[in-house]
Amino acid sequence: MPMKIGDPSFDTRVEKGLKDTFMRQAVTSAQERLKLAKGKAEEELGNWEEWRSLSEEIRAHTLENIDYYLHQLSENVSKNGGHVFFAQTAEDANAYIKEVAQKKNAKKVIKSKSMVTEEISMNEALESVGCEVIESDLGEYILQIDDHDPPSHIVAPALHKNKEQIRDTFIEKKGYTKSSNPQELTLFARELLRKEFLEADIGVTGCNFAVAESGSISLVTNEGNARLATTLPKTQITVMGMERVVPTWEELDILVSMLCRSAVGQKLTSYVTGLTGAREEGDVDGPEEFHLVIVDNGRSKILGTEFQAALHCIRCAACINVCPVYRHVGGHSYGSIYPGPIGAVLTPLLEGYDDHKELPYASTLCAACTDACPVKIPLHEMLVKHRRNIAEEKRTTLSETFAMKGFGLVASSPALFNMSTRTAPFMLSPFTKDGSIKNGPGPMKGWTDIRDFPESKKERFRDWYKHRESKKGGGSK
Amino acid sequence: MIQHRETFLENVAKQLGRPGRTSGVKRPVYQKSPQHNVMKDHSKDELLAILKDQCLAIHTDFKQTTHDGIEKAIDEVLEEYKASSVITWNDPRFDAYGLSDFQKRENVDVWDAGKESRSIELAERADVGITFSDYTLAESGTVVLLSNKGKGRAVSLLPTYYIAIIPKSTLVPRMTQATDAIHKMVEAEGARLPSCINFITGPSNSADIELNLVVGVHGPIRACYIVVEDR
Numbered sequence: 001m002p003m004k005i006g007d008p009s010f011d012t013r014v015e016k017g018l019k020d021t022f023m024r025q026a027v028t029s030a031q032e033r034l035k036l037a038k039g040k041a042e043e044e045l046g047n048w049e050e051w052r053s054l055s056e057e058i059r060a061h062t063l064e065n066i067d068y069y070l071h072q073l074s075e076n077v078s079k080n081g082g083h084v085f086f087a088q089t090a091e092d093a094n095a096y097i098k099e100v101a102q103k104k105n106a107k108k109v110i111k112s113k114s115m116v117t118e119e120i121s122m123n124e125a126l127e128s129v130g131c132e133v134i135e136s137d138l139g140e141y142i143l144q145i146d147d148h149d150p151p152s153h154i155v156a157p158a159l160h161k162n163k164e165q166i167r168d169t170f171i172e173k174k175g176y177t178k179s180s181n182p183q184e185l186t187l188f189a190r191e192l193l194r195k196e197f198l199e200a201d202i203g204v205t206g207c208n209f210a211v212a213e214s215g216s217i218s219l220v221t222n223e224g225n226a227r228l229a230t231t232l233p234k235t236q237i238t239v240m241g242m243e244r245v246v247p248t249w250e251e252l253d254i255l256v257s258m259l260c261r262s263a264v265g266q267k268l269t270s271y272v273t274g275l276t277g278a279r280e281e282g283d284v285d286g287p288e289e290f291h292l293v294i295v296d297n298g299r300s301k302i303l304g305t306e307f308q309a310a311l312h313c314i315r316c317a318a319c320i321n322v323c324p325v326y327r328h329v330g331g332h333s334y335g336s337i338y339p340g341p342i343g344a345v346l347t348p349l350l351e352g353y354d355d356h357k358e359l360p361y362a363s364t365l366c367a368a369c370t371d372a373c374p375v376k377i378p379l380h381e382m383l384v385k386h387r388r389n390i391a392e393e394k395r396t397t398l399s400e401t402f403a404m405k406g407f408g409l410v411a412s413s414p415a416l417f418n419m420s421t422r423t424a425p426f427m428l429s430p431f432t433k434d435g436s437i438k439n440g441p442g443p444m445k446g447w448t449d450i451r452d453f454p455e456s457k458k459e460r461f462r463d464w465y466k467h468r469e470s471k472k473g474g475g476s477k
Numbered sequence: 478m479i480q481h482r483e484t485f486l487e488n489v490a491k492q493l494g495r496p497g498r499t500s501g502v503k504r505p506v507y508q509k510s511p512q513h514n515v516m517k518d519h520s521k522d523e524l525l526a527i528l529k530d531q532c533l534a535i536h537t538d539f540k541q542t543t544h545d546g547i548e549k550a551i552d553e554v555l556e557e558y559k560a561s562s563v564i565t566w567n568d569p570r571f572d573a574y575g576l577s578d579f580q581k582r583e584n585v586d587v588w589d590a591g592k593e594s595r596s597i598e599l600a601e602r603a604d605v606g607i608t609f610s611d612y613t614l615a616e617s618g619t620v621v622l623l624s625n626k627g628k629g630r631a632v633s634l635l636p637t638y639y640i641a642i643i644p645k646s647t648l649v650p651r652m653t654q655a656t657d658a659i660h661k662m663v664e665a666e667g668a669r670l671p672s673c674i675n676f677i678t679g680p681s682n683s684a685d686i687e688l689n690l691v692v693g694v695h696g697p698i699r700a701c702y703i704v705v706e707d708r
């Protein structure tokens with residue numbers, strides 16, 4: 001699956017999202033539960049702000065010295081008998097992964113959840129050389145057997161589906177015969193996938209954090225699928241975005257603690273697995289061969305810019321879970337495998353503004369994302385920076401250009417401003433019904449298409465304020 | 478083998494607007510270190526009480542016993558889980574804790590470094606896998622397992638149920654103490670770490686279907702911690 005997903009038009013995607021009542025309810029309730037769980041986890045830790053500051057400091061230091069830490073990481077992986085491939089582009093990464101698969105004469109590849117392999121379309125690359133690629137994360141598996149439905153959330157990829165839809169997919173594609181009870185559905189997937197794990201030639205994983213000092217990679221999961229993918233197949237390929245490195249195990253402690261709490265409100269997930277090289281002499285399980293693929297694919301362009309801190313992201317989705325826009329439009333509307341506030345920041349950085357110019361506007365700039373971020377990425381400020389860049393490149397919609405130009409002209413003259421605010425109720429009266437505006441003109445259209453806008457007050461703020469001050473008389477002095 | 482590193486890192490340094498760095502970087506002294514204050518002065522008994530509470534949150538059964546009661550405690554768990562076949566690590570602590578007779582029972586297999594395919598197969602077929610814990614984290618209810626040839630990864634993963642024997646002396650406040658110890662191993666030996674270090678917190682689970690928690694996905698579907706007083 002490439003990074004860009006769904007219908008090419010942002011408006012079409014949003015319209016589809018808004019009409020999907022189940023998805024919107026599911027997202028709302030998921031956001032509530034995840035927010036609550038994170039809040040509780042923060043409280044239990046006590047001094048959350050200190051933890052955030054420390055996490056930010058760790059990420060900033062690592063990214064400032066990213067070449068040093070990647071060098072150290074690769075030295076240590078190699079010292080432990082692993083292979084390291086530095087991939088400038090998605091194509092480079094896929095070419096190497098295909099080469100390994102062909103050398104191993106691999107027929108079956110089992111994968112644990114990994115966003116970066118989605119980003120580079122690794123599955124398609126492996127399929128092109130005759131490998132069957134099987135997703136083993138339950139959510140990803142559901143999406144894969146449902147004709148490759150795209151993920152809508154980076155932690156809970158099948159969030160937009162209900163259990164009846166999942167049951168129907170299992171019936172249609174896998175001959176399932178039981179109910180829509182999640183327990184039964186999960187047990188069915190466990191049995192099917194256990195066979196696949198035992199047969200797979202290669203296990204592919206992502207990487208939550210690589211530890212430079214020891215050449216280790218860490219995987220943070222609940223289901224245990226990443227453990228299976230790195231215990232049974234003879235060859236392990238781990239694909240990591242180049243920013244996903246920490247200096248030592250001491251920093252790993254902090255960032256894993258923050259990731260688990262921020263993503264799902266757990267103190268630690270069921271499994272945090274640190275893997276160093278391939279199996280050791282005498283080991284019976286674990287891979288005989290280990291390959292680490294370190295992917296740039298546009299990330300280095302972000303270094304040294306005002307957006308560098310976007311690379312601090314630890315993929316917890318806390319920003320997604322508090323975003324009021326995500327709540328209404330859902331993950332698919334973003335048209336990227338990275339949705340929500342971090343997606344709106346990151347996607348245009350990795351792929352350019354041309355295809356993603358609407359994303360920085362898919363935000364109310366309420367800053368809930370920035371407050372939620374465990375590594376203190378100033379997400380909403382970055383969205384404003386994107387908007388500025390886009391406006392400077394004149395990529396904004398015509399009506400916004402006119403509206404902003406009009407506002408600039410009007411606001412620059414006190415007399416015109418005074419007149420325009422006085423005439424607003426009158427000018428908008430054709431669009432007003434029962435005290436609200438249902439089909440507003442120009443820049444209001446985007447808003448009123450999906451919700452009402454309150455009618456303009458007959459009394460302006462300026463007049464109300466003047467009136468109030470005069471009523472107070474001299475008393476306030 | 479390392480491929481394409483030089484060009485890749487040169488580009489990174491160029492983007493950062495400075496010469497490349499492959500040596501001489503020191504970690505900063507971080508301004509805050511809240512991780513060291515968590516349960517700082519807690520006794521082993523206080524840590525044990527926290528571990529016990531946390532087991533409720535992570536859907537894990539909890540037992541506490543003396544050195545002499547350990548075999549009986551395991552039998553109780555096997556009975557409760559209606560489990561018969563067992564696989565254990567090949568770990569000298571089984572002997573030290575008086576479990577060598579247990580390991581000789583007919584329905585109990587011991588991880589065998591010599592015969593590759595058979596150990597994995599046995600683990601796959603076993604009802605229960607039993608390991609010791611190397612570090613135990615009170616805060617999160619986590620057992621930390623360091624692999625070696627006798628301590629296979631599959632024992633805590635493939636069987637339907639999992640039992641961790643926790644010597645009370647392995648209790649520490651949180652992940653910090655375990656990662657500090659691992660960090661010291663890296664610095665001291667300069668040699669490689671165990672190929673697999675697992676932090677295990679209860680049975681496997683998933684919430685991928687409508688965010689409903691399902692306990693038991695790819696790993697064990699039920700887990701029990703047995704805390705043992707040290708001799």
